[in-house]
Amino acid sequence: MIHYKAILKVMGGLMMLLGVLMFPSVAFAYYYHSGDQITLIASALICLTIGGTFFFSFANQDQNIRKREGYMIVALSWIIMSVFGMMPYLLSGTIPNYSDAIFETVSGFTTTGASILTDIERLPEGILLWRSMTQWIGGLGIIVLTVAIFPLLGIGGIELFVAESPGPTSDKVHPRIRETAKRLWLIYFGLTILLVVIYYLEGMSFFDAMNHSLTTMSTGGFSTKNNSMAYFNSPLIQYTAVFFMFLAGTNFTLIYFAFKGHFNRVWASDEFRAYFISVGLLVVGIFAAVYFLMDDSFEKSFRDVLFQVVSLVTTTGYVSADYTVYSNGLTIIFFMILFMGACAGSTSGGIKFIRHLTFVKNSTLEFKRIVHPRAVIPLKINGERVTGKVITHIMNFLLLYLMIFVLGSIVMSIAGYDLITSFGAVATSMGNVGPGIGRVGPVDNFAFFSPFAKLFLSFLMLLGRLELFTILVLFTPYFWRAN
Structure with missing residues (x-):
């Protein structure tokens, strides 16, 4: 009962x-x-x-x-x-x-x-x-x-x-869950106050510094300006935002360990290494293309690419440039970033690197199992064996996420929107990112959608933020059966 x-x-x-x-x-x-x-x-x-x-x-x-x-x-x-x-x-x-x-x-x-x-x-x-x-x-x-x-x-x-x-993680900073929650929020609050001071010293008004600190540390992306972060034509402010967006996309348990001086535990995290390296490779690869496509200076091109990649990977959604004007190929890459998400246990949305990492490692091991069918080849993350139950849960999550994305795009298309806009709106809503592609690109907004479309996308936002199962389980008959 x-x-x-x-x-x-x-x-x-x-x-x-x-x-x-x-x-x-x-x-x-x-x-x-x-x-x-x-x-x-x-x-x-x-x-x-x-x-x-x-x-x-x-x-x-x-x-x-x-x-x-x-x-x-x-x-x-x-x-x-x-x-x-x-x-x-x-x-x-x-x-x-x-x-x-x-x-x-x-x-x-x-x-x-x-x-x-x-x-x-x-x-x-x-x-x-x-x-x-x-x-x-x-x-x-x-x-x-x-x-x-x-x-x-x-x-x-x-x-x-x-x-x-958010995300499948068993890391805790304290064996008592209340103490863990308290310490995580103290870190969150402390970093927010620190960022207010930094933004203010870098030239923002106190009001803008307060608002942008709240939405940077939450990887939310709301701004007090119509042009988002592009309004502050300051490399220093944008680099600061990049650092704190990346930090907010990191598992807060690892941030706690870093504050305690246990830096070896931070780099020992397979998910953090995948997060750090992936962002680096994306920035280098996209920058190489953008620098030759656009007429901007070396530093401006690098900063715009770095800012947009970190903003999208961490699902913050701040805008400093319109990434859809670079080329169709790069627009596809930016669209794929909407499905990444940062680390589990962070403030970011999306699928999370731990799930991508588990999928890639398990897929790689599957080839070994095909060649050596009798061998016992366990999947390990952070040096620990991942149970079959966890692997199954992650695989089900990824499949369900893809199915909802496809069905959601179909619903939006039936509602009267073009396919690219439907893909972009559904992907960015489920991933809790903000900007997408099509008519919901980085310089657009969602005002043109019908009331039905707005309510449907709102449902997808909640679904994505609560990791699908938390809401979908309420629609199953098993949940409502008496014990």
């Missing part, structure tokens, strides 16, 4: 937390006299009131959250966050349309960075900060944040942590 009252209690706590997290935007609205403070206060109070009603009504419920409750809470929390997170847009009138507001909010919380806004710079400061905050909240996940700061989840915290955390 599913403990629905325990679920409602946790959902109430999450809504209260969401309301509290709206108040920094209120402070900025008052400071800048942007006129949206009442809207933000009203939105926060609605979340606190409804959340508090659920939480205190079921305060005495058992906190023993099992696996099924964990998956339900994670899936429902992201839906409810999106529904209530769009209230500032609706109440302020900055995004008066429901399908547009839900799209922008889901894009924020899932750190996709796709937007329907055609003139971002006209938005008031409070709304802009809330827009950036949605990405920062969703970066490591609101469930992980709640496990870190609330004793609310009790024993069931491990189930929620596993259900929400």
Whole structure:
């Protein structure tokens, strides 16, 4: 039996937390006299009131959250966050349309960075900060944040942590899951504050530095400028963004080990080495082509390629140049990057390098097994044997991801969009990247899509952020059968 009252209690706590997290935007609205403070206060109070009603009504419920409750809470929390997170847009009138507001909010919380806004710079400061905050909240996940700061989840915290955390990884910085979540969020918060200071010293206004720090560390890509990072025509700012995007795409457990001085553990990670080397090879290969195709200087060509490759691999989605104008061949390569993702346990979306690495290693070993059918040839990652269960899970994930991409592209094509745009929209939504190809390229936005298409793409964003199974398992009959 599913403990629905325990679920409602946790959902109430999450809504209260969401309301509290709206108040920094209120402070900025008052400071800048942007006129949206009442809207933000009203939105926060609605979340606190409804959340508090659920939480205190079921305060005495058992906190023993099992696996099924964990998956339900994670899936429902992201839906409810999106529904209530769009209230500032609706109440302020900055995004008066429901399908547009839900799209922008889901894009924020899932750190996709796709937007329907055609003139971002006209938005008031409070709304802009809330827009950036949605990405920062969703970066490591609101469930992980709640496990870190609330004793609310009790024993069931491990189930929620596993259900929400991106990518298959067993690395922990502490044997207690609450301590792990707390340390991960402290690293996340500390790096964000550090980046605010650096951006500010490099020439951004404090407001721009704050917003771009929130969306860089979350690998989200929302900007306060219509031209994204291209607005800041500063090599120093762009190189800084590259470094912190790459850092945010790294497993945060490895960042913790690096802070502790255990650098050997960082390079010993097969996934990190694959991540580092792949980014390097992509940058060198694409730069060699771009330098001869374009008239830009050596440094400008290198910087644009480095920035766009890191931005797409880490699924940040910042834009410094239009990569679709280089050549058709390079556009295909950039499209393929949408399926990469960075490291498991990072803030990036996408498939993740650990899955690609497992697939490649297992495929290579399969050739050896064909030649030596009686030999026992185990697959090892980081020197440890990968079980058949994990391999099967990863292979199923990759196949399911491909199937959903194909079916999603068909749905978008039936909805009336050309094939290239359909491919680009579905790929970038599932990968939580932001820019794609076709009519959703790096200098375009998603405003032209129909309400149905926006809701469908929003669903794909959630599906991708929660690693497919967390949501899809709710649609299986096995999930709902009584124990």
